Amino acid sequence: MDFNFTEEQTMIRDSLARLIREQYDWDTRVGVVNSESGWRPEMWAQFAELGLLMAPFSEEDGGLGGGPVDAMVVMEEFGKGLVVEPFVPSVVCAGGFLKHAGTAAQKEEHLQAIMGAASTFAFAYAEPRGRYNLADLETTAKKDGSGYVLNGHKAVVIGAPWADKLIVTARTGGDRRDAGGISVFIVDKAASGVTARDYPTVDGRRASEVYLENVSVGADALIGAEGEALPLIERVVDEAIAATCAEAMGAMGVAHKMTVEYSRQRKQFGTPIGKFQVLQHRMVDMFMEHEQSISMTYMATLKLDEDEVERKKAVSAAKVRIGQSGRFVGQESIQIHGGMGMTDELAVGHYFKRLTMIDSEFGNIDHHMRRYTALSAGEMKAAAE
Known part of the structure; x- marks a missing residue:
């Protein structure tokens, strides 16, 4: 498998990271979430201007010729910034139904509106x-x-x-x-x-x-x-799961980074707690869980266009890994921050909340473990026959 990103994907990542850093900082996000509307339509329009809403669609459909990997790049950066705008519901899900099964008229009316931020689904x-x-x-x-x-x-x-x-x-x-x-x-x-x-x-x-x-x-x-429509729904939901796993990947990375930084500043007995070996081991475990999540998300994303069984197995395996790793990284980050981690004022608690919610979206750990097991058993039975 080729894990190198194209020049266009790298440009999308860099542009989006800069935009989030400059216009989606933590204080701004808190203000947006607590506002009456809960989001910024003008930011959604800015995402469209950058081409983010066009990135996963083919040139024939009016997009930038990308696909699931492009959506993964966008969602990882959204995860880092805890972006609330509805990329998965509108672009990945609604756009997915239209690109896979929409008529020419439906694509002309609705897909173009999604890519241009004229309509939100x-x-x-x-x-x-x-x-x-x-x-x-x-x-x-x-x-x-x-x-x-x-x-x-x-x-x-x-x-x-x-x-x-x-x-x-x-x-x-x-x-x-x-x-x-x-x-x-x-x-x-x-x-x-x-x-x-x-x-x-x-x-x-x-x-x-x-x-x-x-x-x-x-x-x-x-x-x-x-x-x-059930096979179509399953395909679109699998694409949404892969995108959501990428979001978790970004959120886990930030939660780990915040925890490491905090451990260098917080002192106990006159010594930064990051020098305590037991905490070093826990933060290394957090790093390893994050890295495993990256690998599983890449695999699931790259297998979205394979046959149905392989796609479902890869997506369910990634969702299980993301659920387990997100829980571990989130809980450890809160534990190492101590009581501060439980406050609304500290960002790390909000990353924990998002990671917790991601576990339950489109099926939790238990659901996807059962799906993976059933698919594997079906393959073994078919091979035996």
Whole structure:
């Protein structure tokens, strides 16, 4: 595998790192998170001007000709700055559905708007009783002439308070947990029958409970083939997991760096605590966990275009590693900072919160361990036969 970044990817990383350093410092982020809106649309527009929202898309779709590695580069820098703007929901998820299965008309209308920051999407897939099962859907979409009528409740829709469009998964056929009968729709958030209850999340972002009551959409709102969307949803979610792992990679690196710096300044018995061997060992363990997370994230990102089983195994393995490493690095950083680490005033606690939330997004450690085990068992059975 080639782990060297292209000149364009290096330029994106450097430009974004400089922008975050200059315009997304810690005090600025705190002000943004505590503001009424919870984000900066002008910063989102600036990301678009830099080409960040175009980076993962092909030139045929109007992008910069990049892919998952470009998204990884962006998300690692976002993780370092704890950026709250909705790159994963709008660019990776909504953009992923459109680039993989959107019609030419859908791409022209919606993908161009995403890349230019003219429109922001949120991905409404989770349901209160779904428990990470992408096929566990009670939201329905019933035919009504040439269009559909949607009814249901979507839970913890990240970025929905900032979105003007939603990507909604719904059941057009089959029973609640059937793999078949699942479809994906574009829904205008301002459409009649759409209501949302907005709230802040523990890691500083915003989310909504979205309720759909007799929401009418046209035939042009359907992405891909009716009732056959589960493989598409799984592919897009795997891409979102890889991007989120890259974010965790960036956050872990900063948490470790902050902890090392603190250990050099904090003194006990007249000596910097960083000179105590037991703490040195713990900080080396933090470094190793971070490095392993980098390797696993690279592997998962590079395998997103391989066959379904290999892609799923690589992504689940990375998500397990990120969950374990993020928990370890976060907890150790808080422990070494002591009581200071628990305060809202100190940044390291917020990195711990984000890493904790990342573990539960798109499936936690236990979920992905089960998925990886099931996929491996399926391969062994097929080989035996």
